[in-house]
Amino acid sequence: MLSTRQPILRNFWYATVLVESLADGPKPFKLLGQEIVLFLDKEGAPAALEDRCCHRTAKLSKGWIHDGNIVCGYHGWEYDREGKLVMIPQFPFEQAVPNAKAKNFHAKERYGYVWVCLGEPLSDIPALDYETDPAFRRIQQFYDRWQTSSLRLMENSFDNAHFAFVHKGTFGDINQPKPEKYEITETDYGFVAETIVTVRNPPNAVRITGTSEPTTKRIMRNHWYLPFCRTMDMHYPSGLRHVIFNCATPIDDGAIQLIQILYRNDREEDCSTAELIAWDKAIIEEDRDMLEATDPDAIVDMGRKIEMHMPSDRPGMMMRNRLLALLKAHGEAEAPR
Numbered sequence: 001m002l003s004t005r006q007p008i009l010r011n012f013w014y015a016t017v018l019v020e021s022l023a024d025g026p027k028p029f030k031l032l033g034q035e036i037v038l039f040l041d042k043e044g045a046p047a048a049l050e051d052r053c054c055h056r057t058a059k060l061s062k063g064w065i066h067d068g069n070i071v072c073g074y075h076g077w078e079y080d081r082e083g084k085l086v087m088i089p090q091f092p093f094e095q096a097v098p099n100a101k102a103k104n105f106h107a108k109e110r111y112g113y114v115w116v117c118l119g120e121p122l123s124d125i126p127a128l129d130y131e132t133d134p135a136f137r138r139i140q141q142f143y144d145r146w147q148t149s150s151l152r153l154m155e156n157s158f159d160n161a162h163f164a165f166v167h168k169g170t171f172g173d174i175n176q177p178k179p180e181k182y183e184i185t186e187t188d189y190g191f192v193a194e195t196i197v198t199v200r201n202p203p204n205a206v207r208i209t210g211t212s213e214p215t216t217k218r219i220m221r222n223h224w225y226l227p228f229c230r231t232m233d234m235h236y237p238s239g240l241r242h243v244i245f246n247c248a249t250p251i252d253d254g255a256i257q258l259i260q261i262l263y264r265n266d267r268e269e270d271c272s273t274a275e276l277i278a279w280d281k282a283i284i285e286e287d288r289d290m291l292e293a294t295d296p297d298a299i300v301d302m303g304r305k306i307e308m309h310m311p312s313d314r315p316g317m318m319m320r321n322r323l324l325a326l327l328k329a330h331g332e333a334e335a336p337r
């Protein structure tokens, strides 16, 4: 499935840039192939417009903010958060500003990020209870551009047959290639997948897992949020919870913005942010290396023979079927690619 060919995907929220990154001015972002500019209005609320001035097409992201409006850097035309043109500095004072606008999009802040919906939202941003639970702290772990597709990242997130191979350098055990089974319950927003996995626990994982045993268990309760978000809630026997929230925001058909937020029910002195980043960075770089070596068109292998199916392919297949049903229900003109 090539995301930019499926207009229905424009009707979901996607995390784009950290809100704090807008403090020093507007920033460009590409979402589903659409060039947008993000900025903060007078109240400090995020706004999203098409990154194109209606005068001579300059990218508004090259401009700056004046009193909560965005100013085009080319000739100084000024737009408000709705995209309405409010000022042409070359006009005489008494001459009215023509009725013109840059296209605007829904934008709001959640979990430290600016979320954007290019169309009309079919669902809300995933609700994360960890955010308001005082037992948990939040760490903004990763903000990386990967050369893969959102659906590839999502199916990989629920594929525990790759641990023994892709993650043999961190927590995977090459001698244990047979994965545990997921129990999957479909929800209105996607599904919940539960499993218990035995993992290696090398010395640099001891403070992550809360045990010095050579192996430990992850009791996992993972959520998939249609289309491209997931939580991986890992509960260790030590009582520690290591909860990863990912957004695989589609930039275009060959690239995603990988966003990773971590929630932990411990304190900085128990396990430092630097340790947590180092451990999870090693893991996601293993995934990245493999995912960037796959075909980003994640539907093309749907025709795989039934006798080639592994039980661990089931979450990914459910995800694709759910997305295909969505495309069908909304009468997409173009067959999925």
Ligand code: FES
Residues within 6 Å of the ligand: 053, 054, 055, 056, 057, 058, 072, 073, 074, 075, 076, 077
């Ligand atoms: S191109 Fe933007 S003001 Fe001229």
Ligand SMILES: [Fe+2]
Residues within 6 Å of the ligand: 156, 162, 166, 167, 287
């Ligand atoms: Fe992985």
